Amino acid sequence: MPGSLRSPRVSALLADMTLDEKLAQLVGFWVDQGDEVVAPMAGEMQTSTRYEEAVAHGIGHLTRVYGTRPVDPRERANWLWREQRRLRRETRLGVPAIVHEECLTGLAAWQAATYPTPLAWGASFDPSLVTRMGERIGAAMRALGIHQGLAPVLDVIRDPRWGRVDECIAEDPYVVGVIGTAYVTGLQSAGVHATLKHFVGYSASRAGRNHAPVHAGPREIADVLLPPFEMAVRDGGARSVMNSYTDIDGVPVGATPRYLTEVLRGEWGFDGVVVSDYFSVAFLETMHQVAADRAEAAVLALQAGIDVELPSADAYPALADAVRSGAVPLEVVDDAVARVLTQKEDLGLLDDPFDTPPAEVELDAAADRELARTLAEESLVLLSNDGVLPLSSAAARIAVIGPNADSTEALMGCYSFVNHVLAHHPGTPAGIELPTVLEALRAELPEVVIEHARGGDVEGDDRTGFDAAVAAASRSDVAIVVVGDRAGLFGRGTVGEGNDVDSLELPGVQRALVEEVAATGTPTVVVLLTGRPYAIGWALPPRGAATGATTGLGAARRTDDHHRNGERRPAAVLQGFFPGEEGGAAIARVLSGSVTPSGRLPVSMPRTAGGQPYSYLHPTLGGLTDVSSADPSPVLPFGHGLSYTSFVREELTVDPAVPAGEAFTATVRVRNTGERRGADVVQLYARDDIASVTRPVAQLLAFARVELEPDEEALVRFDVPTQRLAFTGVTGRRIVEPGAIALWVGPSCAERETETRMLITGDTHTVTPDDPRVAQVAVAARTNSPA
Template sequence: MPYQNTSLSIEERVEDLLPRMSLEEKVAQMRIFHANIGVKSDEKGKLVLSEKVTEKLKLGIAGIKNPGEHISPLAAAKLNNDLQKYIIKSNRWGIPALFITESYNGVDAEGCTKFGRPITSAASFNPELVNRIWDVVGKEARLRGMHMCHSPEADIVRDPRFGRMSEAFGEDTYLTTQMVVNAIKGVQGNYEGLGNGTHIGAVAKHFAGYGQVLGGSNFAAVEISPRTLIDEIYPPFEAAVKEARTLGIMASHGDLNGVASHGNPELLTGVLRDQWGFDGYVVSDSNDIARLYYFMKVAESPEAAALMGLVAGIDIDLYAEDSYAYLPEMVKKDPSIEKMIDRSVKRVLRTKMILGLFDNPYVDIKKVEKEVRSEASLALAQEADLESIILLKNEGDILPLKKEKQKIALLGPLLDKGTKTAFEEVAGNTITFTAEQGFELTDGNTSVPKMRSTTPDELDKLLDIAKQSDVVILFLGGDEFTSKEAYFNIALGDRATIDPVGAQDELVKRVKAIGKPVIVVLKHRRTLSVNTISEKADAILDGWDLSEFGDSSMAKIIFGEVSPSGKSPVTVPRSIGQLPFHYSMKEINNKKGYLFLEDGPLYPFGFGLSYGKFAYSNLSLSSETMTSTSEITVNVQVTNIGKMKAKEVVQLYLKDEIGSVTRPDKELNGFEKIELNPDESKTVTFTIVPKMLEFTGLKMEKILEPGDYSVMVGTSSKENLTAKFRLEK
């Protein structure tokens, strides 16, 4: 049939297939179910499907989430080949299904390379590195039979109360945009990897504003000014569409200034398609079309919710049995609805053809074991760690530690079972390590964890070990229980405070009182107000949530095999009372502080120390004036005046001195990571183009406004050299 003819264009093939399909078959291509309702393999590896699943697959299906996620890559590849074969044979037109995963630490499935979380890799300030990470994600996912990924997150995250903070790339629009574009290009194999079967499609999420939930509470309302929405929240999504060519977009759980995102045609059609030209598919978040009725309460009935989602532009319903399942009956009452169904089904079929699934739907089993978790992929995971670890404090240059005879205590609630072994492998036989976790932060309940009370005996045991050691390394912060996705009251993950959980501050104070050098290793998935740690520790290394080699990577940094080069992708506040608190807030936010609290952040955005020492000099602009058609070249000389080879992230910020609307205090508009030997210098060059100066003006249109601008180039958002230029008409 023509739709099976590879010599025809994808559009021609889709146009041939669609009219052959019944209404019920079309609607089946608009639904995704989770494999946990009955897709598995038995002890012999044979495909086993529940009656519920076989019934669903009679008409075909848009996709299945996470088939084979809990088995090895090879077993998953075999399972998914058998599953795809069954699906193709079970529907009249042999339409294959999309198998879908997610990626928060690499492919979220058994046996794949475990990378650090997105916010961890954002700390590397290295987009090329992120591209390589997600290239591995795309390859490993495709090898196990997956086709789409409900990742990456293009959300801006600025509230550390929010349990999902670590799933995104931080607080800054420009940094997030660079990371999202490179993640999507990587996972999609620069788009070319889709059709040739080497990579998977990305679904950028959550469109739009999801990370801005009020109170940092998942599912809460989202209130964003239209100007902030356009200038700060939209850009990563727009770049995902225009630059990275993402195959999919996921709508946001929440509302946006009172309009439920899953029922927002201005957002999902007007902005996404009409303005940006997006031609992929839009998928709902979990059950969220149905929730327009029973949770958001903006639809009068389940059927009205389904119609609202369809009109808004959502093509695929994720999981729900009480939403798009009603569409066939709804068409009988209103035949005009079928035109919108056809529109969505075309997008789904088109995606499957872009991925080559009609022509080559199966996995090459022979490649799986050889290419998943390859030596190169594992090495990349540690490389990413080493570029992402942030040195927040290094009093008296206590770090790096020497690999000489001494006793080192590894203590604290974030100590893992393999930490001691990892440190021994890096440090060698001259150092004696003692390891003791001491206490846990919570009871480990995956739904609603409870904070544990630390006993005096638990603390005393750690103190006794510390007294017998020359150096104490404390592993502190938070874990997967203290920061996670919240599902209503049945599974909490957001927090009302951002202080370290439990007795961690008390532990730091008591260990410091012993008089031994104290190094703190932070592991966490949300920003924490680490005031006591910052005051008492001699050195602090911030790792966020590292890869499976995180302890080894941290040891290599501590013992000076590599200089730390990560920079903070967020502003670290002193108190939750400072929220909202990000470096690019409007200048008027910085005119005064709070009673009884030191001004400013504990650590600013872009901050990170090094074992090298970098001097900035000779900042120069190619011109002191600029027009709407010209550019300015910025040069700065950076010299490593330290004693160790090291990497530095040179950061460019711009500030509009006077605007017709209140403007951000400064905005990141460029960065470059360089490596310098001791006494080596390099001239780093940035180009300021007119688009960097655009903002949404009084009439809610993008404008270039003549006036004075400051250029700031330096090592963080707080420490930099400054020059000025004027934008003329």
């Protein structure tokens, strides 16, 4: 941070610091680090430095004080307040520590609320609700003396084989940016700094393998991977950024100033703090092998733009010798320290006496649970339905089957406290109520006889439970089979950090379980609880039959309309992306019809693993063509989702012509033509017909979630900057080109229900960071249609 931008207080502190005191501000200390495996190679990187030695000159961060093992929040808060007072009183400068925690699906601490995973945020298409969630998470963190949250993840999904897909929001960078920025806004409104992860390119690794090399070109980086981060920095005011582990074209992100300094600070004007992903500075030596030792790794990282080494001081202490030898100018160290001190000043740490720890700590209040349930309900995506859903009152007996039917862990993602930490502490209670799908269905349908049969496990090939599952289904009116993932870390589970796959079939023998249950002829509803989309074309009706809205006939019946070559398909498929602590209740309410499903796919539903990586944002030759026998097209498109009611979208109108660099207005009329209240996600897409570089066959420009009563209609207005159509041109600059644009609104990216055209006129516009990035949305009018 240049001296002219430092406050007088920060400047005075910096001038009074010794080199050791400065370097202490650039590292963290992991107080509880032991045998916990909650970070890559945490055991191998375990520090032997005693805490008293590490904080003798002060300390920049305290790492995961609450989230490394199950500790009583009130007792730990008392310890933390005492320790902060000690840092104020017993270190020479009296500077307290920043406390950071994971908070992707809620504060990752024992007894704290667990919200749906980010894929579910994307499926909800509801940024306002995500903002409210961020506010609640931030308030809990601030009450416990936590200052920085390591979320949100803004990596754009590029390959569903990657294990960390469950931490991501969508495959569309605009959706990631809008919803990720909403989370940042909510969290920071509570006085907690958000940390954008993982800057940049992490999700584009080769074959979806964790930490694998990235070979994305500069156009993909600029047009797909960077925009969500720019939105969160420029529009959301994010105060912290975390580097990506990956290397791009052979150069680790943590060892080059290209992204962390030139783009982030130089082009976007970011003046916050860059923190390292855990151990990533040391990884420059041990994994990337671009540094001969930790000292060289520290020099590379600091000069690249990493201010703070987390989780502990594994390399940065060596900067002392580098400064003394002249390998690193002292000014570079001073700039990083000034940014850390400025962050502490902004957070109020320099004035906080830490004299009153919280007397009561309520981390899972009724308001949290209500919000978690609402977000879970909005995120559930009805993929197919032959009319069996919502469940009819005629269904007097239901079989609830599957390894995830009575599992609490199946409701939560990799970075939930239950799966991230408690998995290492068997027998420790979750600390929060976690009703399973089975328990929630019994509560939702008290008059129905519900029989449970596990059927099998998420992983493995044990089929000994199949017979009991088939028998239960055969004597029931409806069978609900709950299958999917178990989130975990580094081989413990089927999805999550380090749990990458080379197949997109459901893990284990779960497909066989579903098929045997469906073969009984009992109408079978599949509920997927997963952290990634799977190749489930075998469970879906032929293309077209699954894409129209259903009317919610609700008759629990045996039919012959879901056969496939003599075999029976499931009658309905409901997708849940790790819906959190109230996910069981949300699923039960959607199945019963108490709630109308409204989620939409934030990622394409793949046909095969061999078609990956795939994105709906592909050019013509990136999809199914006559020049290749391979079919990468998905079985269900981005944006797809059914309902128990139906919607008509019509009368799309748009300004016929607009100069490049200006904004245009598009309006569309949406009507609920069914018999139930429901929510439609209005999706405005565009196609740039002819451009100087290849363009996607479809691109989401804007979206709006609209609640409508039966026969009610709304006029939805989008004010769209033409910069939403910007791309990196042949010269490497982001531009808006003049030319013809096709626009449409439909129930997914693949369906043009109402369409029109417009013309971008004038000269080519060069995009700058000050240009608008976000479409404005308004429901301009709402009327009841005549009967």
